[in-house]
Amino acid sequence: MKKIIGLCLILAVILMSCGPGKIEEYSKSIFAMDTILEFRIYGNKNAKKALDKAIERVKEIEDRMSATKEDSDVAKINENAGKQPVKVHDDTFYVIKKALEYGKLTEGDFDITIRPLVELWDILSDKPRIPDAEEIEEKLALVDYRKVKLDEENKTVFLEEEGMGIDLGAIAKGYAGDEVTRILKEAGVKSALINLGGNVIVIGRKPDGSLWRIGIQDPRSEETGKSHIGVLEVEDVTIVSSGDYERYMVDIYEKTGVRYHHIFDPKTGSPARSGLMACTIVASSSTDADALSTSLFIKGKDEGFKLIEELGQAEAIAITEDKEIYMTEGLENMFEQYGESYKLSH
Amino acid sequence: MKLKIGDILVYIFILILIGFSILGLQWLGETTEDRRLIVEVDGEIVKSIDLDEIELPQDIRIEAGDGGYNILRIARDGAKVIEANCPDQVCVRSARIVVPGQTIVCLPHRLIIRIEGGGEDGGNIDSIAS
Numbered sequence: 001m002k003k004i005i006g007l008c009l010i011l012a013v014i015l016m017s018c019g020p021g022k023i024e025e026y027s028k029s030i031f032a033m034d035t036i037l038e039f040r041i042y043g044n045k046n047a048k049k050a051l052d053k054a055i056e057r058v059k060e061i062e063d064r065m066s067a068t069k070e071d072s073d074v075a076k077i078n079e080n081a082g083k084q085p086v087k088v089h090d091d092t093f094y095v096i097k098k099a100l101e102y103g104k105l106t107e108g109d110f111d112i113t114i115r116p117l118v119e120l121w122d123i124l125s126d127k128p129r130i131p132d133a134e135e136i137e138e139k140l141a142l143v144d145y146r147k148v149k150l151d152e153e154n155k156t157v158f159l160e161e162e163g164m165g166i167d168l169g170a171i172a173k174g175y176a177g178d179e180v181t182r183i184l185k186e187a188g189v190k191s192a193l194i195n196l197g198g199n200v201i202v203i204g205r206k207p208d209g210s211l212w213r214i215g216i217q218d219p220r221s222e223e224t225g226k227s228h229i230g231v232l233e234v235e236d237v238t239i240v241s242s243g244d245y246e247r248y249m250v251d252i253y254e255k256t257g258v259r260y261h262h263i264f265d266p267k268t269g270s271p272a273r274s275g276l277m278a279c280t281i282v283a284s285s286s287t288d289a290d291a292l293s294t295s296l297f298i299k300g301k302d303e304g305f306k307l308i309e310e311l312g313q314a315e316a317i318a319i320t321e322d323k324e325i326y327m328t329e330g331l332e333n334m335f336e337q338y339g340e341s342y343k344l345s346h
Numbered sequence: 347m348k349l350k351i352g353d354i355l356v357y358i359f360i361l362i363l364i365g366f367s368i369l370g371l372q373w374l375g376e377t378t379e380d381r382r383l384i385v386e387v388d389g390e391i392v393k394s395i396d397l398d399e400i401e402l403p404q405d406i407r408i409e410a411g412d413g414g415y416n417i418l419r420i421a422r423d424g425a426k427v428i429e430a431n432c433p434d435q436v437c438v439r440s441a442r443i444v445v446p447g448q449t450i451v452c453l454p455h456r457l458i459i460r461i462e463g464g465g466e467d468g469g470n471i472d473s474i475a476s
Contacts, residue, residue: 029389031456036449038473198476206472215447217476227447228474239475246476280475 023207026051033062033173035197041184042191042207050187054180058196061179064092065172067115067165073157074168078115082162085151093155095168095175095287096148102171102291103145106307110295111145111266115165121271123262130260136269143266170263174290177201177238181286198246200239201286211235215338219245219278219319224341229325231336238286242297243278243319244271265298274300275320282331283314292316301326381446383425385418386458387411397422397461410455418459425459427452447474 026048028039037058041047064073073088080086088096102110116139120131147160159166173196181201184192192203193212202212212235215228232239244261265272279296283289292314296304301318305328308316315330324345327335337344385393387410403421405428410416416430416437424444427437430452437452449460 029386029458031453034453036451036458193472195473195475198474200473200475202472212473213471215471215474217474221445221448222441225445227445228471231471232475241475243476 024048025207028055030055032059033066033176033197035173036195037197038193038195039180040193041189041203043187043189046187047184047189050184050189053187054183057179057183058176061091061172061176064089065095065168065175067118067167067169074166077157077159078165081159081164085149085154085156085158087154087156090155091175091179093150093157095171096157096166097150098175098287099168099171099291100145100148100150102295105311106295106299108145108266109298110170110291111143112166112168112170113143113145113148113159113164114264114266115167116142116163117264117266117269118167118169118262119165121260121264123260140266140269143269170294171287171291173197173199174238174240174285174287177286177290181238198241199286199290202234202237202239205235214239216280216317217241217243217245217278218339218341219243220341221245224339226339226341228338229319229342230338232282232331232334233336234282234334237282237284238289239280239282240286240289240293241278241280242293243276245278263294263297272298274298274304275322276300276318277321278319279304280317281308281314282316285313288313381461381463383420384458384460384462386460388456395420397424408457410452410457414455416452416455416457425450425461427459430455447471 022044023042026041028051030037039051041051063069066072067074067078069075073092076086099112120135120139142161142164147164148166149158149160177194177196177199180194181203184203190204191207194201200214205211211233213231213233216230216232218224218226218229221227242263244259246262261271263272264270274297276297279293281289281293281296292308296308296316296318299307301320304318305316308314308328315328317325317327317331319325319342323342325342326345381397383395383397384391385408387408392408400420400422403419406418406420408416408418414431416427419426419428424442426442427440427450430437432452432454434454437450440450443450443459443461446461446463449458451458
């Protein structure tokens with residue numbers, strides 16, 4: 001009798017592992033938001049549906065917040081700069097409001113009204129060129145986040161001066177990350193890895209119960225031959241990096257070797273030069289991580305770390321041009337260095 | 347000693363379980379030692395090349411549909427896009443990729459080129475934040 005019970009137990013275990021609620025891996029890579037979005041989620045059939053829904057949501061966010069897509073909220077706001085307020089979707093309004101909060105928090109280092117400079121430099125055009133000081137001066141006069149006027153009641157956004165423009169490139173991907181996380185969690189997904197063009201989000205732990213191992217991009221992998229400088233072992237967080245290696249041109253014409261990258265300093269009108277090659281933010285909100293990562297890159301290590309420590313919601317890594325790695329205290333136990341090209345400093 | 351039918355069934359089940367666990371362990375222990383160059387167009391893998399088997403550097407042409415093409419120069423130690431007829435030429439200006447995890451992307455042609463595998467230590471990661 002005992003043996004029959006034993007047999008039944010064994011059978012039950014086997015059957016349970018292949019029942020209808022079976023946990024499976026669903027992976028998908030798509031092109032959107034000017035980059036590749038990769039999803040790896042673990043769950044049942046609901047999870048698969050949730051993944052499709054999450055991808056739809058990302059595309060919707062892109063359609064509303066892209067600066068280059070015709071008919072996007074952002075394009076309409078920019079077209080009507082100096083003319084009239086534009087009614088926008090609730091999510092666009094939320095993201096702009098959030099961005100302006102970061103403008104205030106960083107004393108203007110994080111500024112979404114940077115668009116005229118992005119267009120002037122046009123780093124990724126066929127024939128990139130370095131604008132002269134006069135041109136930069138002229139566009140800089142149009143950059144001021146305080147000239148973005150929000151109307152809570154009517155959900156409208158107004159840029160006070162003609163020629164102004166906003167660019168949500170430094171925050172919209174973060175917001176998309178939070179939305180994807182929300183949709184997947186609501187559908188009961190307990191384990192997932194999402195990489196939105198470099199912004200990594202992990203839900204829970206890996207299906208085997210271990211922590212996710214996320215590499216931090218080596219900003220000079222061409223020289224070092226390594227893809228990452230180290231690994232963070234994490235669960236339930238979002239990791240966002242910014243750096244001069246993402247989109248850039250090297251000044252080969254003047255042979256100065258200077259890197260002209262895509263993160264502009266609203267105070268100089270040129271690519272930010274704060275002594276950092278790259279930086280990373282680890283936080284629970286991807287919107288915040290995205291905005292903070294750009295802010296840290298522009299502010300530099302000392303000022304940036306000070307801000308992050310004051311806010312107390314995020315941890316950070318900074319890689320300086322002297323090839324030193326700094327990090328906030330909370331990360332020290334999670335970080336494992338890889339390779340010897342950089343010096344870990346405290 | 348006499349075996350009852352129940353005993354035999356239990357033993358068979360235990361043997362099957364042991365068999366499956368061995369298979370499972372082998373599957374888990376599988377490593378991707380090969381460094382492979384993977385080329386994807388629109389989410390489909392169109393080329394998968396073992397980098398260690400390349401003798402001499404060579405150029406390969408990837409058709410990306412609608413007359414779009416990218417020419418890759420591949421060698422044992424990496425790959426680079428040397429020519430493409432995409433409007434933005436971002437892929438051509440992208441740095442040569444040499445280590446697992448690195449990618450070159452051509453958005454207009456929906457093309458991804460990446461290196462996978464190469465079981466170096468510390469290479470055991472799930473994703474890269476960049």
